Amino acid sequence: MMQFRYTADEEAFRSEVRNFVHENLPAEIATRGRYDYHPRSSDQKYWMTQLCSRGWSVPHWPERWGGTGWTGVQRFIFEEEMRLAYAPTADRVGTELVGPVLYHFASEAMCERYLPDIRSGKTYWSQGFSEPGSGSDLTSLRTRAVREGDHYVINGHKTWTTEGHLADMMFLLARTDPEAKPQAGISALIVDLSSPGVSRRPIWTMDEGLSVNEFFFDDVRVPVENLVGEENAGWTYAKFLLVNERTTSAEVPHTKRDIAQLRAIAKIERKRGRPLIEDPDFRARLARIEVDTMALEYAVLRALTATGGAADQVASLVKVRGSELRQQIADLALSALGDRAFAFCAEPGGEHIMFDDGLSSPVPEYGIGLAAKAMFRRATTIYGGANEIQRNLIAKTVLGL
Amino acid sequence: MDFTNTEEQVALRDSVRRFVERQYDWDKRMAAVRSGNGVVDEHWTTMAELGWLGAGLSETDGGFGGSAVENCLLAEEFGAALLTEPFIAHVIATRMLAKIGGPEVGELIESMVAGSLRIVPAFQELAGRGDWMVIETHAHEQDGTVVVSGAKSLVEGAGKADFFLISANLGNVPALCLVKAGEIGLSTTAYRTIDNRRVADLTLHGAPARILAAGDRAADALAAGVNHGLLALCAEAVGAMSAALFATRDYLKVRKQFGVSIGSFQALQHRMSDMLIETEMARSAVLGALGYVDDPDPDLAAQWTSAAKLAVAKAGLIVGSQAIQLHGGIGVTEELNISHYYRRLHAIARQLGEEDLHLARFAKANDRKCAATVVAA
Numbered sequence: 158m159m160q161f162r163y164t165a166d167e168e169a170f171r172s173e174v175r176n177f178v179h180e181n182l183p184a185e186i187a188t189r190g191r192y193d194y195h196p197r198s199s200d201q202k203y204w205m206t207q208l209c210s211r212g213w214s215v216p217h218w219p220e221r222w223g224g225t226g227w228t229g230v231q232r233f234i235f236e237e238e239m240r241l242a243y244a245p246t247a248d249r250v251g252t253e254l255v256g257p258v259l260y261h262f263a264s265e266a267m268c269e270r271y272l273p274d275i276r277s278g279k280t281y282w283s284q285g286f287s288e289p290g291s292g293s294d295l296t297s298l299r300t301r302a303v304r305e306g307d308h309y310v311i312n313g314h315k316t317w318t319t320e321g322h323l324a325d326m327m328f329l330l331a332r333t334d335p336e337a338k339p340q341a342g343i344s345a346l347i348v349d350l351s352s353p354g355v356s357r358r359p360i361w362t363m364d365e366g367l368s369v370n371e372f373f374f375d376d377v378r379v380p381v382e383n384l385v386g387e388e389n390a391g392w393t394y395a396k397f398l399l400v401n402e403r404t405t406s407a408e409v410p411h412t413k414r415d416i417a418q419l420r421a422i423a424k425i426e427r428k429r430g431r432p433l434i435e436d437p438d439f440r441a442r443l444a445r446i447e448v449d450t451m452a453l454e455y456a457v458l459r460a461l462t463a464t465g466g467a468a469d470q471v472a473s474l475v476k477v478r479g480s481e482l483r484q485q486i487a488d489l490a491l492s493a494l495g496d497r498a499f500a501f502c503a504e505p506g507g508e509h510i511m512f513d514d515g516l517s518s519p520v521p522e523y524g525i526g527l528a529a530k531a532m533f534r535r536a537t538t539i540y541g542g543a544n545e546i547q548r549n550l551i552a553k554t555v556l557g558l
Numbered sequence: 559m560d561f562t563n564t565e566e567q568v569a570l571r572d573s574v575r576r577f578v579e580r581q582y583d584w585d586k587r588m589a590a591v592r593s594g595n596g597v598v599d600e601h602w603t604t605m606a607e608l609g610w611l612g613a614g615l616s617e618t619d620g621g622f623g624g625s626a627v628e629n630c631l632l633a634e635e636f637g638a639a640l641l642t643e644p645f646i647a648h649v650i651a652t653r654m655l656a657k658i659g660g661p662e663v664g665e666l667i668e669s670m671v672a673g674s675l676r677i678v679p680a681f682q683e684l685a686g687r688g689d690w691m692v693i694e695t696h697a698h699e700q701d702g703t704v705v706v707s708g709a710k711s712l713v714e715g716a717g718k719a720d721f722f723l724i725s726a727n728l729g730n731v732p733a734l735c736l737v738k739a740g741e742i743g744l745s746t747t748a749y750r751t752i753d754n755r756r757v758a759d760l761t762l763h764g765a766p767a768r769i770l771a772a773g774d775r776a777a778d779a780l781a782a783g784v785n786h787g788l789l790a791l792c793a794e795a796v797g798a799m800s801a802a803l804f805a806t807r808d809y810l811k812v813r814k815q816f817g818v819s820i821g822s823f824q825a826l827q828h829r830m831s832d833m834l835i836e837t838e839m840a841r842s843a844v845l846g847a848l849g850y851v852d853d854p855d856p857d858l859a860a861q862w863t864s865a866a867k868l869a870v871a872k873a874g875l876i877v878g879s880q881a882i883q884l885h886g887g888i889g890v891t892e893e894l895n896i897s898h899y900y901r902r903l904h905a906i907a908r909q910l911g912e913e914d915l916h917l918a919r920f921a922k923a924n925d926r927k928c929a930a931t932v933v934a935a
Contacts, residue, residue, distance in 0.1 A: 287887070290814075291815075292815060292886045292887060293815050293816075293886070294815035294816045297815070297816075316887070317887050360891055360893075361891065361892040361893065362890050362891055362892060362897075363890055363891065363892055363897035363898075363900070363901065365892060369887075427685070428687055438914035439914075484879075491908075492908070492912060495684060495687040495688070496682065496684050496686075496687065496688070496711040496712055497684075498908055499712065499751045499752060499753075499757065499905060499908065499909075500749050500750075500751060500752070501749070501750045501751055501752045501754075511892065512592055514596075514750045515594075516748055516749045516750055516756075517747065517749065518749055519747065519749055519759055528752050531904075532752065532897075532901065533890075535879060535882050535883075535889070535890055535897070535900065536887075536890045538883055539882075539883060539886055539887055539889070539890065540887075543883075543886060544883075545823075545825065545826070548825070
């Protein structure tokens with residue numbers, strides 16, 4: 158029978174999660190999460206430890222590796238409660254990329270070796286996929302891994318490595334067979350980033366923050382045991398990942414949280430003597446975003462509850478709309494600040510400041526981070542598979558064009 | 559109708575391009591942006607020497623015989639170069655003063671055009687949220703002098719100001735007052751904007767002031783200043799979006815993925831065409847507004863300047879954001895100029911009133927114009 162609303166059990170589950178967060182997330186960490194620049198790694202590690210002791214740090218993993226056995230809807234509710242509370246995000250590369258690839262394709266030994274430390278938050282991972290010459294055309298990648306005895310020797314250049322400045326390990330795609338067709342000559346390797354020959358350069362983004370990096374590999378030796386699955390099967394694993402993460406890439410929980418935050422701001426800000434939340438123009442703009450988010454939430458729920466073809470089809474659409482909504486809510490939030498929308502505001506107590514202008518910022522406390530976010534959001538339609546590529550996939554796989 | 563620039567105007571435009579080429583390339587621009595004031599101190603002197611500070615004023619008003627056309631021409635080039643000098647503020651202040659008129663004010667304008675005096679307009683307040691008609695700052699007589707109290711926001715160029723030209727209420731009429739920088743009772747707090755300009759909050763507690771105009775004369779001067787500022791701002795945006803568009807065009811030709819240049823993909827060609835349509839519609843709206851910005855009918859000036867602002871804001875956000883999108887990851891980096899075009903276009907869309915303000919301003923002025931011409935249903 159069709160069920161269009163969250164069930165009583167699902168709401169009870171939501172309360173359980175909410176209570177846990179309320180009891181275990183320190184206010185200080187939540188405040189930093191609200192400024193939402195870049196999660197402090199100590200905050201992330203702290204929270205992963207809390208979640209791990211509750212058995213909730215990797216809910217989507219198989220139970221044998223520490224997953225919770227929740228339904229897709231429960232996982233969605235859990236993510237939403239985390240975002241609403243401004244809990245630090247996990248190391249997504251570890252929990253959503255490396256973990257799933259390993260338990261799907263890697264040996265038992267490799268799983269034993271790496272999964273527990275991802276689950277506990279002990280090791281931090283980065284993703285070595287894109288290269289300067291291989292963005293949307295990822296299979297053209299050129300980083301080379303040459304087998305030499307019981308090592309692979311890696312030479313190349315990776316870019317856009319998110320939080321690479323915090324990472325201990327990298328999940329790397331490299332070419333192991335230059336003679337084969339591009340997608341058939343790529344392997345997935347695990348690289349310890351403290352290995353000799355690895356160097357990193359930060360890439361500052363338009364929010365003047367540090368999220369991404371470039372990595373250079375100069376004769377980096379990686380043991381053969383670090384090959385994930387089969388040699389030359391790396392592209393299969395990468396494709397699997399892209400399919401796997403589509404519903405989370407819509408970032409509905411993040412947008413719902415941003416909407417809630419904006420409503421709170423709009424009650425404080427005033428326009429023509431009344432709270433901004435009463436202004437007809439503002440209300441209309443906010444309503445449009447809320448309506449689109451509600452529709453998107455149900456698209457994601459469809460994808461999470463259906464199986465097979467129907468789920469796949471809807472899942473391929475949600476990233477496009479989700480990424481656009483991230484931009485729209487960030488821009489409206491800035492508008493809510495009125496004249497303060499213009500001010501640049503460096504990360505308070507930030508660990509990474511590109512340029513210190515020595516000036517103070519007039520932005521009120523509830524506005525901290527909004528301008529930077531609005532700038533960084535220009536990337537949502539580019540990362541995680543640029544929306545142009547998403548549209549190609551939709552046209553091809555759903556519409557058969 | 560003739561939209562062709564005169565020879566003098568072409569020469570003026572070329573003088574900016576030469577300046578940018580020699581003294582304001584990208585590296586120099588970023589070095590300026592990262593420096594103490596966010597600008598290169600010598601540039602204002604150069605701008606004065608090259609006649610740019612008076613190019614948009616008639617000779618009667620104290621300039622070199624130009625009009626809003628020249629200011630827009632200059633602003634467009636400044637937009638393409640992402641110049642951070644407070645030229646728009648200069649346009650607003652000089653136009654306000656020119657509208658006030660009189661010999662005393664004439665001397666002030668002369669010095670501003672020469673670059674030896676900097677009068678910075680301060681006509682916005684937090685409560686206005688971009689609406690310059692919201693004035694809570696007030697001026698009143700105290701012991702035989704006039705003093706001003708209140709607060710002004712988004713004051714550009716405050717760090718270099720000799721005087722501030724401040725809108726305030728005098729009793730229940732608007733007034734424009736001159737307050738000396740560093741005066742007792744005046745404080746400024748500067749900060750950096752997301753598009754790398756330096757602006758300031760002004761706080762006034764009984765700061766001594768000189769009233770330059772009050773009542774209708776002040777209201778007209780405020781309107782004229784803002785209208786001219788809006789138009790120059792729009793022209794700046796057209797320059798920025800055009801530069802971003804063609805930089806993106808060049809990138810699409812050289813960037814290869816899937817074995818071909820991505821500019822060969824029809825979807826991207828269509829998008830670039832849409833961006834060009836937006837840019838040219840914005841440019842056209844600015845050209846249209848140039849015909850009405852000085853119209854004695856305030857509704858025509860308001861209607862056209864708001865129309866231009868609306869067209870430009872919409873176009874700027876589309877072109878700026880898609881310029882980033884079409885560059886892929888590198889478009890989001892701090893290093894490349896593309897994100898800086900977006901930051902400026904994003905700020906311009908908000909500057910001097912967002913969409914809701916200008917839609918209302920346009921509609922109100924337009925309603926009055928339409929009421930004059932009755933067409934049977």
